[in-house]
Amino acid sequence: MPILSLTGQTSLLFDVGIIIIVATIIALLISIIKQPPIPAYIIAGIILGPLGLGLISDIEFIHLISEVGVAFLLFLVGLEINLKRLKYIGLVSSIGAGIQVFLTYVITFFVSLKLGFTTFESMVLGLVLAFSSTMVVIKLLSDKEELDTLNGRMALGILLVQDIIVILILSLMSPVSSIFSSNAILLSVFRGVLLFVIALVISKVLLPPLFRFAAKSKEILFLLSISVLFLFTFLVKSLDFSIAIGGFVAGLTLASFPYNLDIIGRVRPLKDFFSTVFFVSLGMQLTLISSSMIKPALIFLAIIIIIKPLIIFLTTLLFGFGRRIAFLTGTELAQLSEFSLIIVALPFVTSNISREIFSTIILLTIITMGATPYLIKHDEKIYLSLARVLKIFDRLPVKKQKLEYTKRGINYNVALIGCHRMGSIFLKALQSKKNKVLVIDNNPDVIRKLIKMRVSCMYGDLTNSEILERIKLNKIRTIISTVPNEEDNEFLLDYAKSKNSNIIIILTANHLHQARELYNKGADYVILPHILSGEKLSIMLKNVVNKKESIARIRKEHLKHIDSIDFFK
Numbered sequence: 001m002p003i004l005s006l007t008g009q010t011s012l013l014f015d016v017g018i019i020i021i022v023a024t025i026i027a028l029l030i031s032i033i034k035q036p037p038i039p040a041y042i043i044a045g046i047i048l049g050p051l052g053l054g055l056i057s058d059i060e061f062i063h064l065i066s067e068v069g070v071a072f073l074l075f076l077v078g079l080e081i082n083l084k085r086l087k088y089i090g091l092v093s094s095i096g097a098g099i100q101v102f103l104t105y106v107i108t109f110f111v112s113l114k115l116g117f118t119t120f121e122s123m124v125l126g127l128v129l130a131f132s133s134t135m136v137v138i139k140l141l142s143d144k145e146e147l148d149t150l151n152g153r154m155a156l157g158i159l160l161v162q163d164i165i166v167i168l169i170l171s172l173m174s175p176v177s178s179i180f181s182s183n184a185i186l187l188s189v190f191r192g193v194l195l196f197v198i199a200l201v202i203s204k205v206l207l208p209p210l211f212r213f214a215a216k217s218k219e220i221l222f223l224l225s226i227s228v229l230f231l232f233t234f235l236v237k238s239l240d241f242s243i244a245i246g247g248f249v250a251g252l253t254l255a256s257f258p259y260n261l262d263i264i265g266r267v268r269p270l271k272d273f274f275s276t277v278f279f280v281s282l283g284m285q286l287t288l289i290s291s292s293m294i295k296p297a298l299i300f301l302a303i304i305i306i307i308k309p310l311i312i313f314l315t316t317l318l319f320g321f322g323r324r325i326a327f328l329t330g331t332e333l334a335q336l337s338e339f340s341l342i343i344v345a346l347p348f349v350t351s352n353i354s355r356e357i358f359s360t361i362i363l364l365t366i367i368t369m370g371a372t373p374y375l376i377k378h379d380e381k382i383y384l385s386l387a388r389v390l391k392i393f394d395r396l397p398v399k400k401q402k403l404e405y406t407k408r409g410i411n412y413n414v415a416l417i418g419c420h421r422m423g424s425i426f427l428k429a430l431q432s433k434k435n436k437v438l439v440i441d442n443n444p445d446v447i448r449k450l451i452k453m454r455v456s457c458m459y460g461d462l463t464n465s466e467i468l469e470r471i472k473l474n475k476i477r478t479i480i481s482t483v484p485n486e487e488d489n490e491f492l493l494d495y496a497k498s499k500n501s502n503i504i505i506i507l508t509a510n511h512l513h514q515a516r517e518l519y520n521k522g523a524d525y526v527i528l529p530h531i532l533s534g535e536k537l538s539i540m541l542k543n544v545v546n547k548k549e550s551i552a553r554i555r556k557e558h559l560k561h562i563d564s565i566d567f568f569k
Contacts, residue, residue: 015056016065019280020273022048038136039370041276045283056284066281067345069274070338071247073135075229076271077163078251079264080138093157096315100158101165104130104308111303115296121353128344128361129303131166131337134159135275136369140376141332145485149442150403150459151328154316158333166339167245168192191239195249198235203253215259222266228254244342278338282366287359297360304368305334314393320400323390324383324464331379335368336361380463387466403444403459405451411475412438417462417492418482419446422508422529426480427455438471462492473499480506482527486514493521 026047027040048056056062105126112122137155138147146152207228214224229250236246254260289297309330316326343349344361375382383390414430414437416423423441430437439457441447450457460467462481473479473496481489489507496503508527509515515526 012061015062016277018055019044019048019062019277023276023280038139038279038373041279042283042366042370045280046286047283048280049284049286051286051288062277062281062284065274066278067243069278070244070342071229071233072267072271072274073278073338074244074247075251076264076267077134077138078248078253079255079260079267080251092316092319092321093154094161096154096312096319097158097161097165099315100308100311101130101162103311104303107307108300108303111299112296115299117296117357121357124344124349124353125300125357125361127166127169128336128340129300129308131162131339132159132308132333133335133337133369133372134163135338136335136372137332137376139275140373144376146442148445149461150321150444151325151332153444154321154325154329155332158312158329162337163248163339166337166343167248170242170245170339170342191241195236195239195241195245199232199249199253203256207253207257211257211259218262218266221259221262225254225263225267242342242346244339279369282341282362282369285359285362286366287355287362289356289359289363293356293360297363300360300364301367304336304364305371309334317393317396318398320398322400323393324466327383327386327390328379331375331382332372334375335372336365340365384465403447403451404457405454406438406456406458410436410456412436412456412471413475413477414438415440415471415476415479416482417441417479418508419450419457421482422527423480423482426482438476440467440471461488463488465495468492468495468499473503476500476503478504478506482508484508484510484514484529486517489518489523490521493518493523497522 023041023044026044027037030037030040046052048054108129109122109126112125113119117125137159141147141152141155147156210224211221214220229247232250232253233243233246236249237243254263257263312330312333313323313326316329317323321329340361344353344358350358414435416427416430416437417440419427419439419441420443423439427437427439437456439450439455440460440462441450441457442459442461444459447457447459458467458470462468462483479492479496481492483489486509489509493505493507496505504524505522506525506527507518507523508529509518510529512528515528518526
């Protein structure tokens with residue numbers, strides 16, 4: 001029997017293969033115009049699905065892979081949860097997320113009833129619209145290197161609390177019509193408590209010796225990690241929970257293990273594969289909706305991209321984090337969650353809502369997840385365009401969080417943007433020459449440490465024109481940016497030169513072609529770390545080869561540098 005038969009039933013291998021090939025081709029085409037890949041995967045699904053060419057014969061199998069993919073994705077989410085990151089924003093994350101979920105649910109519920117949906121359908125719609133996508137936001141913020149920024153941490157904290165809330169809701173949802181009866185709730189609570197007790201016992205008693213032994217072999221460590229994932233999916237299935245909960249709990253179980261980073265590195269390629277299939281399957285599920293659903297769909301879309309971010313904006317603002325941080329955090333969470341799809345895919349939910357509602361939710365998920373990469377990519381520009389309107393919120397009587405330390409009467413002559421790693425070495429060198437340095441960094445931990453050291457600093461980044469205005473560019477002689485983002489550096493270059501044509505601008509690039517482009521645009525010097533380190537090493541080698549005393553001295557100095565860099569982590 002042939003493996004592939006275009007005239008007969010298409011093999012599963014062909015289905016998976018064509019998904020990956022088409023998704024790759026479209027992703028490559030979109031990358032030419034420097035656009036993110038997630039919309040490419042969704043477009044691939046639309047092309048391959050019923051609305052397009054209909055090339056996928058076994059859609060149920062693809063949905064099954066997608067479901068397994070969600071388990072892998074949430075396994076990674078559980079593994080990557082780092083509560084230390086939430087140290088300074090835990091209160092606003094927990095309270096803010098609770099307020100946002102509650103208000104979004106209530107608004108959607110009553111709007112849905114007003115639009116003529118049943119009580120059950122309105123409840124489902126309220127739940128679906130209340131949550132945002134951990135998977136999408138973490139991926140995009142990680143790609144943009146903004147997970148450790150204040151708005152990144154705020155978004156991550158809110159998403160974490162949302163995930164906990166939705167998992168509790170999923171655990172309370174019973175596949176019977178009386179899903180909110182007292183007996184059903186008590187039974188779900190019992191099953192949830194039982195699941196976490198089992199997870200706690202396994203993580204404390206069974207897994208530590210197994211992982212200590214498995215850690216001797218990278219291959220066995222990987223297989224054991226995957227086995228834990230499937231063990232928990234089998235466990236949650238026997239308890240009538242979604243397998244997604246199993247993936248999340250499995251990740252949380254291993255998150256505290258010392259091998260979690262190694263596990264993340266080995267599981268991530270699988271996650272990338274399944275996330276591609278997941279987004280493609282989203283596009284494949286899209287069907288045409290009737291004209292009567294267009295108005296409700298637009299109203300729900302407005303709730304997702306306007307009302308929900310506005311609630312997050314106001315909540316964050318009231319906690320004193322400033323309108324820029326509040327706006328960026330709200331913008332980052334303007335989409336539906338992968339959990340939304342899990343909720344509507346539950347058999348007893350699907351059987352109690354219309355096909356129109358199901359398709360509308362899929363369409364809203366595709367639109368909002370597809371739009372999120374562009375919103376996050378251009379969030380700073382969107383904020384700047386709305387800055388004047390948002391100034392009205394400055395009148396709110398709230399005490400703002402202070403993330404800066406400046407000295408009165410000081411005219412700074414050097415602005416250092418980015419004080420982590422290479423920047424911390426530059427700071428010491430500049431201070432040793434008695435320069436008056438003002439540090440700008442978008443990592444709140446770095447700023448807090450600089451404040452303790454009484455180093456002049458501000459929280460912000462180089463694309464924030466409000467920050468650039470405050471540092472008085474007309475008096476600054478030199479700007480040094482250790483941030484290797486080409487677009488951000490081009491913005492800084494254009495903005496600073498327009499304010500002070502004599503200013504010296506030193507930028508950082510990762511690649512030769514980026515350095516040439518920055519030189520062409522007027523940069524005074526471009527740091528290429530790998531070339532700079534090679535030049536320094538070659539000079540060092542001339543002086544230390546066959547000289548034990550010299551290498552010992554350099555080793556000692558290098559350790560001091562490492563310790564100073566480690567301080568800013």
